[in-house]
Amino acid sequence: xxxxxxxxxxxxxxxxxxxxxxxxxxxxxxxxxxxxxxxxxxxxxxxxxxxxxxxxxxxx
Numbered sequence: 001x002x003x004x005x006x007x008x009x010x011x012x013x014x015x016x017x018x019x020x021x022x023x024x025x026x027x028x029x030x031x032x033x034x035x036x037x038x039x040x041x042x043x044x045x046x047x048x049x050x051x052x053x054x055x056x057x058x059x060x
Contacts, residue, residue, distance in 0.1 A: 026059040 006014070033040055033053035041050050 023059075030056060030059065
């Protein structure tokens with residue numbers, strides 16, 4: 001069974017798609033939490049905080 005190694009360009013493209021998927025999932029999570037009036041548990045500077053979704057502007 002032979003496995004082909006990905007080129008650097010393919011790795012960059014795959015990482016870009018993964019990053020885009022993560023950002024989309026975060027956006028959907030925030031939208032759903034706002035819609036359902038829920039809180040999110042976030043790690044902010046090493047501190048775990050529960051924050052109402054309405055107060056979260058974005059994930060960074």
